[in-house]
Each structure stands twice: as C-alpha cells, then as structure tokens.
Amino acid sequence: MHSTAKSVAVYGASGHTGQFVVQEARRRGLSVVAIGRSATRLNAVFPLAVTRRVAALDDPVSLEQAFADCALVINCAGPFLDTAAPLARAALQAGCHYIDVTAEQASAQATFADFDAPARAASRVVIPGAGFYGGLADLLASALAPDGDIDEITVAIALDRWWPTAGTRRTGERNNVPRVVVKHGKLVPLIPPAEVPDWVFSPVLGHQPMVEMPFSEIITLAHHLKVGSIRSLLNRSALDDIRDGTTPPPTAVDDSGRSAQRFELEVRLVQGSVIKTARVRGQDIYAVTAPIVIQAGLRLLSPSYRHSGALALAEAIDPVELLGALHGQSLEVFGDVLR
Structure with a gap:
C-alpha cells in the first residue's frame, strides 16, 4: 500500500549533509x-x-519499518555505490518516492x-544525483x-575552497570506477586532454585554471537530453584541496x-551557432x-504529482x-532561465 503521509525520511540524517536536509525540511514545515x-x-x-529511527542497510525489514508512514526517502548516506540500491528498493517497497544526492557516476x-x-x-519516482553535483547542472541545462x-x-x-567532509573522503576512497563523459552522443571513458581551457567566473572567483x-x-544530463558532447570542469585549486589529506573539514561560520x-557553477550550451549560458x-x-x-520533495508530495520512474531531477520537476523557487533564497541564479 502506498503511504499518503507527508513525512520525509532522511537516511544518513546525522551526517553533515543530512543535518542540513533535516533542518531545511523542518524549516519548511515538513514532518521529518x-x-x-x-x-x-x-x-x-x-x-x-525530531522522530529518530535506526535501520541497517543490510536489513530490508528494518529499512521498510523505518520508512513506514513516510512518503519520501532522501538518502544522504554515501558511498552511494553501497547505499543507493538497498535504500531505493526499501523506499519503493514502503510506497515512498526516493531521492539521493550522489556525485558518484556509477551509482x-x-x-x-x-x-x-x-x-x-x-507509481513512484526515483531521482539519483539531485544535490549540488548532478542536480544543479541538470536544472540549468534543461532550463536552457x-x-x-x-x-x-x-x-x-x-x-x-573545498573543505571535504569525512563522508566525501570515504566516498572518494570507495569510488574507484573510471569516470565517463559524453562524446558523439555516447557515454565513454574519460581520457584527460592535454589542455583544458581556463574559465572566467564572477569577480569573487575570477579567472580559474x-x-x-x-x-x-x-549521467543526469545524458539520461534525458540528446547531446553530442558533455564535459564537466572543476577549478584546479579545489581538486588540490580534496586531494590533500591535511585539508580540514568544513567549519560553521x-x-x-x-x-x-x-x-559558482556555470552551464554553457551550444546548438549550431547559438550559445546559451546560465x-x-x-x-x-x-x-x-x-x-x-527539499524543494523537489515538496513538489513530489503534491497531490497533483503524476510522474513515475527513475528520472533525472529536471525530468521529474x-x-x-x-x-x-531557489533563486534569492538559497542561491543566486543568472541567465535566461527564470520566468
């Protein structure tokens, strides 16, 4: 039986990102x-x-019981190569939609x-990669x-700066699957080019190698957009931060x-002679x-929501x-992507 409750289950709730998600859900008036x-x-x-429940990944019964009376499961517990499948399976069994925030391509x-x-x-939706990585670029590119x-x-x-959490470091150690990009419309293994162009961001970040x-x-973009080539660039200093084992975790300010x-995240889309950016x-x-x-979850919980299947964020919402909804509240959006 599908749950009709409006509670949101957050798995990995006590982790760094999970705490933000619980806090935001409560701020929006959701039962968590x-x-x-x-x-x-x-x-x-x-x-x-806050209602608290304990459930182990290798115990499907405890997971389904933990998700009882919920309508949505948000998975914040990496490595998602290990957590996504058991949690998505249990979420569907409990009649819940499922969202995760993986940056891991293979997951x-x-x-x-x-x-x-x-x-x-x-008749439920499963959405992988709906966080900063995966989700934001998908929203911008799809809007363009x-x-x-x-x-x-x-x-x-x-x-x-990239101050990595303990979870990010664990995921990096676990995620040794070769990375992929899109060339000629197909996912292919990444072969780093000899040169990557520098990028000019707004004045705070400026010119970046x-x-x-x-x-x-x-993965999220290639799932639903027909694109000849998709690549993703990160500034070199951020990569240096995360590769340095002495870089400290984030500190609240x-x-x-x-x-x-x-x-800052920018998407540049090319179609023929037309170039669009956001x-x-x-x-x-x-x-x-x-x-x-949470904004995505609010829309999934609407009585009028009708989509189903495994969808990218910009397919589902x-x-x-x-x-x-995010502009001016949690981030600033620039470009011709807002009504």
Whole structure:
C-alpha cells in the first residue's frame, strides 16, 4: 500500500549533509523522520522533537519499518555505490518516492538502469544525483535546452575552497570506477586532454585554471537530453584541496551551520551557432543541497504529482520553476532561465 503521509525520511540524517536536509525540511514545515545506523549518534545530534529511527542497510525489514508512514526517502548516506540500491528498493517497497544526492557516476547510472521499471510499477519516482553535483547542472541545462539535439554542454564549477567532509573522503576512497563523459552522443571513458581551457567566473572567483573532473551531472544530463558532447570542469585549486589529506573539514561560520565556502557553477550550451549560458552561485556546496532536495520533495508530495520512474531531477520537476523557487533564497541564479 502506498503511504499518503507527508513525512520525509532522511537516511544518513546525522551526517553533515543530512543535518542540513533535516533542518531545511523542518524549516519548511515538513514532518521529518531522522534515520541512521547509530542510535547514539542520532540522539546526540537531534532534539527530542525530531522522530529518530535506526535501520541497517543490510536489513530490508528494518529499512521498510523505518520508512513506514513516510512518503519520501532522501538518502544522504554515501558511498552511494553501497547505499543507493538497498535504500531505493526499501523506499519503493514502503510506497515512498526516493531521492539521493550522489556525485558518484556509477551509482547514478545503476539507479537509472535498475529502478525505472520498479518505480513505474509502484507509481513512484526515483531521482539519483539531485544535490549540488548532478542536480544543479541538470536544472540549468534543461532550463536552457532548446527543441532538438544539442551539440555541446560544458559544466564549469569553481569553489574558493573545498573543505571535504569525512563522508566525501570515504566516498572518494570507495569510488574507484573510471569516470565517463559524453562524446558523439555516447557515454565513454574519460581520457584527460592535454589542455583544458581556463574559465572566467564572477569577480569573487575570477579567472580559474580548470581540470576535467566529471561528476554525476554527466549521467543526469545524458539520461534525458540528446547531446553530442558533455564535459564537466572543476577549478584546479579545489581538486588540490580534496586531494590533500591535511585539508580540514568544513567549519560553521553562521547559525545554520554553513561554512564560508563560496561556489559558482556555470552551464554553457551550444546548438549550431547559438550559445546559451546560465550560472548559479552561493555559499557551501553541502548546505545548498538541502534546499534543492527539499524543494523537489515538496513538489513530489503534491497531490497533483503524476510522474513515475527513475528520472533525472529536471525530468521529474519543472527546472525553471524549481530554479525560481531557489533563486534569492538559497542561491543566486543568472541567465535566461527564470520566468
């Protein structure tokens, strides 16, 4: 039986990103169930006002019980190569929609391939890669996308610093699957070119040397847009940060728990002689994931929502409308992508 409740289950709730998601869901007036693998950790992080449940990834019964009376499961627990499949399966079994925030390409690919038919059968939606990586570029490119095939999409990301969480480091150690890009309309292994163009961002980040570093946006974009070439660039200094084992984790600088990190993400789309660009900028890539997934979740929970299947974020939710909801609240959106 499908749940008709409006509660949102957040798995990995006591982790860095999970705490932001719980906080944002409560701020939006949603009933939240904080779920994790450690009762001690959950009790230490969340007040008594937050419902807390413990469930193990290798225990489908405990997962389904944890998701009881919920309508949506948001998975914030990486590595998603390990967590996405059991959580998506249990979410559908419990009658819930499922969203995760993976930056891992292989995880997003597997979710699209393995859960489209089960999600359609359950009349529910499964959305991988709906966070900063994966989701934002998909929203921008889809809002820009013209009718017909697209020649090229380039995603350029700059962070003034990348203070990685413990979860990010664990995921990096686990995620040793070769990265892919799109060439000639097909996903192919990344072969780094000899040179990658520098990119000029807004004055805060300015001129940045870049490296080709594709995340889950390659998979989300290729899932539903017909594009000849898709590549994703990251500024070299951010990559140096995350490769340096001594780089500290993020430190809160405001009451919401955000770090001082500034980011900018630009999408450039080419169709023939027409070039379109759009970009977003804001503070803290982990924190900004929360309003993205909660705004998406609010739309999935609408009684009028009718889509089903394994869908990219911009397939499941109107990208222009969602960007409009985020603009001025959680990030700044620039370019001809807002109504």
